[in-house]
Amino acid sequence: MALYHKHRPQVFADVIGQEHIIKTITNQIKNNRLTHAYLFSGPRGLGKTTTARLLAKAANCPERKANGFEPCDHCASCREISAAAAIDVVEIDAASQTGVDNVRENIIESARFRPTASPYKIFIIDEAHMLSPSAFNALLKILEEPPPYIIFILATTNLAKVPETVVSRCQRFNFKKVSAPALKAHLEKIAKEEKVKLDKTVIERIINKSDNCVRDAVGLLDMLLATGEKNIDADIAAVALPVSSADEIMEFLEALAQPAPAPALRQLNRLSETGVSLSQFAQDFLEVLRFLLINKAGGQTPSQSLDLSPTAEKRILKAGQTLTGARLVVLIDLILRRKAEIKSSPIPQLPLELAVVEWCAEQNEKANSKKQNDENNDNGQNSGENIIKAEKTEPKKEDKKNIKERVKELVHKEACFTLDDMRGKWDEFVEKTEKLSTSLAFIIKSAELSGVEGNCVQLTVGFPFHKDKLLEKNVAKKIEEILEEIMAEKVRLSVEVSENAPQSKIVDSELQDLAAAFGGEIIN
Numbered sequence: 001m002a003l004y005h006k007h008r009p010q011v012f013a014d015v016i017g018q019e020h021i022i023k024t025i026t027n028q029i030k031n032n033r034l035t036h037a038y039l040f041s042g043p044r045g046l047g048k049t050t051t052a053r054l055l056a057k058a059a060n061c062p063e064r065k066a067n068g069f070e071p072c073d074h075c076a077s078c079r080e081i082s083a084a085a086a087i088d089v090v091e092i093d094a095a096s097q098t099g100v101d102n103v104r105e106n107i108i109e110s111a112r113f114r115p116t117a118s119p120y121k122i123f124i125i126d127e128a129h130m131l132s133p134s135a136f137n138a139l140l141k142i143l144e145e146p147p148p149y150i151i152f153i154l155a156t157t158n159l160a161k162v163p164e165t166v167v168s169r170c171q172r173f174n175f176k177k178v179s180a181p182a183l184k185a186h187l188e189k190i191a192k193e194e195k196v197k198l199d200k201t202v203i204e205r206i207i208n209k210s211d212n213c214v215r216d217a218v219g220l221l222d223m224l225l226a227t228g229e230k231n232i233d234a235d236i237a238a239v240a241l242p243v244s245s246a247d248e249i250m251e252f253l254e255a256l257a258q259p260a261p262a263p264a265l266r267q268l269n270r271l272s273e274t275g276v277s278l279s280q281f282a283q284d285f286l287e288v289l290r291f292l293l294i295n296k297a298g299g300q301t302p303s304q305s306l307d308l309s310p311t312a313e314k315r316i317l318k319a320g321q322t323l324t325g326a327r328l329v330v331l332i333d334l335i336l337r338r339k340a341e342i343k344s345s346p347i348p349q350l351p352l353e354l355a356v357v358e359w360c361a362e363q364n365e366k367a368n369s370k371k372q373n374d375e376n377n378d379n380g381q382n383s384g385e386n387i388i389k390a391e392k393t394e395p396k397k398e399d400k401k402n403i404k405e406r407v408k409e410l411v412h413k414e415a416c417f418t419l420d421d422m423r424g425k426w427d428e429f430v431e432k433t434e435k436l437s438t439s440l441a442f443i444i445k446s447a448e449l450s451g452v453e454g455n456c457v458q459l460t461v462g463f464p465f466h467k468d469k470l471l472e473k474n475v476a477k478k479i480e481e482i483l484e485e486i487m488a489e490k491v492r493l494s495v496e497v498s499e500n501a502p503q504s505k506i507v508d509s510e511l512q513d514l515a516a517a518f519g520g521e522i523i524n
Helices: 019-030 048-060 076-082 100-108 133-144 180-193 200-210 214-225 234-240 245-256 262-273 278-296 310-322 325-339 350-379 383-392 397-411 419-424 426-436 438-446 464-470 473-487 509-517
Strands: 037-041 089-093 121-126 150-156 171-174 448-453 456-461 492-497
Touching: 019 048, 019 171, 037 048, 048 076, 048 089, 048 121, 048 150, 089 100, 100 133, 180 200, 180 214, 200 214, 200 234, 200 245, 214 234, 245 262, 245 278, 245 310, 245 350, 262 278, 262 350, 278 310, 278 325, 325 350, 419 426, 419 448, 426 438, 426 473, 438 456, 438 464, 456 464, 464 473, 464 492, 473 492
Parallel strands: 037 150, 037 171, 089 121, 121 150, 456 492
Antiparallel strands: 448 456
């Protein structure tokens, strides 16, 4: 027998972590105020079906103490319900019986007859959200006005898919993740009964991997007991325990923080080989990124909507410290676009692999640009930026002459080619730039050739971030090389921002996308 079946709660006192629910239900039982329909919602493995059976046992137990709420757990009725063999307690798996015919046959028709040997006929509908719309519609009438001897208990892991018309007819209880101390005490109790000693680190590992779900935690403990060891330490646990979904997301997030794509690509390959749904993995990863984004923006996202334990939540927040809000927006947009391609891709992992390579390449480009800009600031080697800074600086009168001389040296005032010469070569320049980078060509096309002074080509752009991009050391060098090839002369680049650049207007979404692609943002 599986360990979680063996140690399944048989009385309300054995249920852990759901005190707010147990107290309400036991008070109803004690005061004979049971309602006709209950809806238990929450993540997997927290005791929804178990609580439903306990409610059924207590409601039908003939030997329950007066003014008490615990079932005796030894009468025929209690034993039959525990064994799922009670004729007056009908358990329905909605995942396999979704149709309207099943509802009519198993519920509506059966509800016409009074219970055989119990006070109540109880219907427990597990995974209720899987019922079809027509099945829900058929259930509505009897759910709203059932016979006095009928109790419905619906259990679901996806409350959003249960129609509001059904929810409104039920008394709803939301099951929450179990706290780490409560789950730790539960695991220690089971280990003691099984005569097994667990290291403290092993228990913490089980809790973390189970995401604080009781059934998952007991199932993981069962895997460790299957090793046959009586003293289970961290080394045994490391071999026996599988990687959880929370761990997979954490590893992927940490892998994306590295400059090389290899770790993230290896993980995607491993997930694909083990049969993990990459579409669902991408969805879970997006949920985590959204949680990080809203947290950085100062908002609050309920972590229970992510099925995250408090420990996993802390780990994710720590890993997300390396990402700014702007970078998170870029990553979310990238994963969203690639996730949509998974279903149509001939290789399921290919879209996410492309996202990894694209993200790491952009990260490396951004890191290199920052490094070069820092070097330029230290050494004063970026001639284009120095020219702009010289043009915008308001020097003292006695220094103006020296500054002009330095600018003259930089741009070689001797006339090499004219503005008309440059205009005649402009189309060729744009074409060569486009071969180098489509996004860079976009900026060049939107720029205006405003002048030629000596061997210095002057461009005017509409936005500050365009100027910043063009004057990055690598970018400026490539542009100057193209110009030198076309003009057969040594060429320097100067860039100015148009005086008519918008300051407070909302910039076109296409430009916003371009800014995000460069890892920057448009400052109004």
